[in-house]
Amino acid sequence: MTKTASIIGGGVIGGGWAARFLLSGWDVRVFDPDPEAERKIGEVLDNARRSLPGLSDVALPDEGRLSFHDTLSDAVAGADWIQESVPERLDLKLRVYAGVQAACAADAIIGSSTSGFKPSALQDGSARPAQIVVTHPFNPVYLLPLVELVTTAANDAATITRAQNIIRDIGMHPLHVKKEIDAHIADRFLEAVWREALWLVRDGIATTEEIDDAIRFGFGIRWAQMGLFETYRVAGGEAGMRHFMAQFGPALKWPWTKLMDVPDFTDELVDLIADQSDAQSGAYSIRELERIRDNNLVAMMRALKGQDWGAGALLNAQGHRKAGLPGLDQADLSQPVPTLRRAVPLDWTDYNGHMTESKYLEAFALSTDRFMRVLGCDDDYIASGGSYFTAETHIRHIDECHAGARIEVRTQMLLGQGKKLHVFHSMYEGGRLLATGEHFLLHVDLETRRPSPPSAEIEAAMARVAEAQAGLGWPEGAGNAIRRPA
Amino acid sequence: MTKTASIIGGGVIGGGWAARFLLSGWDVRVFDPDPEAERKIGEVLDNARRSLPGLSDVALPDEGRLSFHDTLSDAVAGADWIQESVPERLDLKLRVYAGVQAACAADAIIGSSTSGFKPSALQDGSARPAQIVVTHPFNPVYLLPLVELVTTAANDAATITRAQNIIRDIGMHPLHVKKEIDAHIADRFLEAVWREALWLVRDGIATTEEIDDAIRFGFGIRWAQMGLFETYRVAGGEAGMRHFMAQFGPALKWPWTKLMDVPDFTDELVDLIADQSDAQSGAYSIRELERIRDNNLVAMMRALKGQDWGAGALLNAQGHRKAGLPGLDQADLSQPVPTLRRAVPLDWTDYNGHMTESKYLEAFALSTDRFMRVLGCDDDYIASGGSYFTAETHIRHIDECHAGARIEVRTQMLLGQGKKLHVFHSMYEGGRLLATGEHFLLHVDLETRRPSPPSAEIEAAMARVAEAQAGLGWPEGAGNAIRRPA
Numbered sequence: 001m002t003k004t005a006s007i008i009g010g011g012v013i014g015g016g017w018a019a020r021f022l023l024s025g026w027d028v029r030v031f032d033p034d035p036e037a038e039r040k041i042g043e044v045l046d047n048a049r050r051s052l053p054g055l056s057d058v059a060l061p062d063e064g065r066l067s068f069h070d071t072l073s074d075a076v077a078g079a080d081w082i083q084e085s086v087p088e089r090l091d092l093k094l095r096v097y098a099g100v101q102a103a104c105a106a107d108a109i110i111g112s113s114t115s116g117f118k119p120s121a122l123q124d125g126s127a128r129p130a131q132i133v134v135t136h137p138f139n140p141v142y143l144l145p146l147v148e149l150v151t152t153a154a155n156d157a158a159t160i161t162r163a164q165n166i167i168r169d170i171g172m173h174p175l176h177v178k179k180e181i182d183a184h185i186a187d188r189f190l191e192a193v194w195r196e197a198l199w200l201v202r203d204g205i206a207t208t209e210e211i212d213d214a215i216r217f218g219f220g221i222r223w224a225q226m227g228l229f230e231t232y233r234v235a236g237g238e239a240g241m242r243h244f245m246a247q248f249g250p251a252l253k254w255p256w257t258k259l260m261d262v263p264d265f266t267d268e269l270v271d272l273i274a275d276q277s278d279a280q281s282g283a284y285s286i287r288e289l290e291r292i293r294d295n296n297l298v299a300m301m302r303a304l305k306g307q308d309w310g311a312g313a314l315l316n317a318q319g320h321r322k323a324g325l326p327g328l329d330q331a332d333l334s335q336p337v338p339t340l341r342r343a344v345p346l347d348w349t350d351y352n353g354h355m356t357e358s359k360y361l362e363a364f365a366l367s368t369d370r371f372m373r374v375l376g377c378d379d380d381y382i383a384s385g386g387s388y389f390t391a392e393t394h395i396r397h398i399d400e401c402h403a404g405a406r407i408e409v410r411t412q413m414l415l416g417q418g419k420k421l422h423v424f425h426s427m428y429e430g431g432r433l434l435a436t437g438e439h440f441l442l443h444v445d446l447e448t449r450r451p452s453p454p455s456a457e458i459e460a461a462m463a464r465v466a467e468a469q470a471g472l473g474w475p476e477g478a479g480n481a482i483r484r485p486a
Numbered sequence: 487m488t489k490t491a492s493i494i495g496g497g498v499i500g501g502g503w504a505a506r507f508l509l510s511g512w513d514v515r516v517f518d519p520d521p522e523a524e525r526k527i528g529e530v531l532d533n534a535r536r537s538l539p540g541l542s543d544v545a546l547p548d549e550g551r552l553s554f555h556d557t558l559s560d561a562v563a564g565a566d567w568i569q570e571s572v573p574e575r576l577d578l579k580l581r582v583y584a585g586v587q588a589a590c591a592a593d594a595i596i597g598s599s600t601s602g603f604k605p606s607a608l609q610d611g612s613a614r615p616a617q618i619v620v621t622h623p624f625n626p627v628y629l630l631p632l633v634e635l636v637t638t639a640a641n642d643a644a645t646i647t648r649a650q651n652i653i654r655d656i657g658m659h660p661l662h663v664k665k666e667i668d669a670h671i672a673d674r675f676l677e678a679v680w681r682e683a684l685w686l687v688r689d690g691i692a693t694t695e696e697i698d699d700a701i702r703f704g705f706g707i708r709w710a711q712m713g714l715f716e717t718y719r720v721a722g723g724e725a726g727m728r729h730f731m732a733q734f735g736p737a738l739k740w741p742w743t744k745l746m747d748v749p750d751f752t753d754e755l756v757d758l759i760a761d762q763s764d765a766q767s768g769a770y771s772i773r774e775l776e777r778i779r780d781n782n783l784v785a786m787m788r789a790l791k792g793q794d795w796g797a798g799a800l801l802n803a804q805g806h807r808k809a810g811l812p813g814l815d816q817a818d819l820s821q822p823v824p825t826l827r828r829a830v831p832l833d834w835t836d837y838n839g840h841m842t843e844s845k846y847l848e849a850f851a852l853s854t855d856r857f858m859r860v861l862g863c864d865d866d867y868i869a870s871g872g873s874y875f876t877a878e879t880h881i882r883h884i885d886e887c888h889a890g891a892r893i894e895v896r897t898q899m900l901l902g903q904g905k906k907l908h909v910f911h912s913m914y915e916g917g918r919l920l921a922t923g924e925h926f927l928l929h930v931d932l933e934t935r936r937p938s939p940p941s942a943e944i945e946a947a948m949a950r951v952a953e954a955q956a957g958l959g960w961p962e963g964a965g966n967a968i969r970r971p972a
Contacts, residue, residue, distance in 0.1 A: 189683070189701070208715035216712060217630065224707045230767050241759060241760040293720060295793050303833065356851065359844070479969070482964075
């Protein structure tokens, strides 16, 4: 059954939540008195629609329905999740919760996007404190997986588990903070860095651009994949964390930070920083910077996905759950078998504006992998010493497609006998044929690296597919060569 | 002429510098009284050799010569650059400089890897302060591009320029810090985050693993590509940096950080953190973590390279400088033209341990791009509305190769006439043929997306290549199809 989320307060954060829920198949009901709310959320949704669907290697479900509501009570009616992202004023938030709780289901979860307030402060005076939690996301909410889920003793275990499951359902990672503190975890670091950065700019040590370069050419790249402690553990070498701490401990007594002190937030300081930021980034509009950022994030998170690490490991865990492709027992084997359903990610396109040629082969290779698994050549089988190597590939490009396109690959087996496996993939966007990939593979012994017979189970599976697909006939374009010029 | 660097003090940082210089073609002379120095530097070099060469899309020069020396004076003799990475004690560093300056060239540059000391403190009492600068790198030095180059009024402009050029020559980015401060720039942020993290662990708010997740699933990924200020500029939306600061300014008065205060660095705190770190990362040895980290960094930096942004834009700028492939005027056109020379990067291999099939096409596509450029279809031409689309591809896999392999692709034109371009790439590792890629391309009008004749210049260039390569004959394997099973 379709689930419903209410978004209270639009803007960049509320819009990001709306996009997460919608693109995960939830219906979304928005309440925001700002007359610009629909336009603002629409802009965030545009960004999310171009970047999120291709992030994973499987297609997302169909989008839910988006609606805008004039009253708070109308917006929260029937909602399973209510996400509050109103400005950072406690009195305002408490007023919103009173209105929400007067109209919402008693078992709905009310999550707050607050950066700073503790959940106990948000629950204070509430009729049903048990349903209020902090769920603090990070911009862009539609791409970054982190949600700080902060709870109190008033939240029962069942509510917390339900909140965690819903956060995972929309592709995010619930980091459960069990002991509340102002600003939770991540924003304490951001605040510390922000204060130090203000000093550095104010004192003329570095410009905003130099500070950004000091971050992104050094520790920023490290922190995208390992955090502070794991990075230092590695730096400590074989002697480990104790050794590192013995080395780094004394620096705590040195004048390496101004953070004992806070700079005056004067107009002069604001001007200095705003002017430096214009000089650094003013060549791009905010819209352009958002798209550059999203392209970068998608490309890097997909790179981590290839390594099955950090945010990429989260994506892989979701992908396994949602692939939804038929196995040998579920598939209609009399037809070509669906072996890939996904959106074209941002980093698969090239300077011609369309999906680039090597990514067709990447998609076909994923389809071949999937087909191998259907036949029984899975991770365990490969670990036992057998696999398939591609010997020959023939790709025909029939039509173009672009980032975001939902593509499907269907696979016909032309030959599956002994060590030989000959498959023919057809890639479609809807009913439009985009490309075909014909591949000849040999089963190999991973020890000798030479061709070898597959297991009896794989032989049997191939025989079953061959019999079922016998009526399909020879596909158009298979067995073709690039013609020799006359 | 081969240049020479002296590495004073090995270990992780000194070893990283040694690797940077060596793999950039410099001779490297090491002085380190540690009897384990040769082994330790060897381990860093192993890591560097497997990760750095494939990072860029062009091959690095041949490695320089590495030698170990028993005396400081022998190690620095004839050196153009002397990098000091001894422990963080000022008296020790000053003693080292005295010894170095007694034996080194007066115009050699002495760079210090110090994390904390100002260059004026390092120059204090020196006979030739002008040749001493801070060049503070980040671990792993062989992958991360950042070097904080900190100078004083004692350093003349020519020395600073020379230092910047050498840093760029070894593939790094000199961030020139003109006003010295303890801990320079980046380590002030790291120190601030470290202090805050110690509090969070000590107070039981979060474990080391939760803190690492709070970083790498959220702002860490952002900071790998934009820094603090550009990220906040985007978050501020169209209203820009002033708007963001007006919103965030008040938080400076809130209790969002403990950094006014420093936790006691007790044995209990060290144990707490070391134990949590073991629970978090103890399943991997440091060596495994280093390789996981390097795989991640290479994959993400290459992802940013594809977006031409941040650390990836730095790589592209280096790539253009060093590609060294012949143009139409330099090439021996009677032979297949070299169109790619590179090392196989870490992220091009798959679960079978060898280069994965789609990356063969990525390499061939780079070769096709290069060949198009040789013919005159370059960025300007594409911007004017013409380009080539691949219609058909045929790849034959002959032999395997692995990460780090130096590969070369050579390209024969089978047909270049009107809108048609038919090329045949052969990929070699040394004398070993790995694969062939045959591609049929059509020149297109990027407006109509339909085939169209190329410019007269491209026609002329194709005619020139056709005439020169006429004697080459039809290559083995071209025009083949995957055979239809009998």
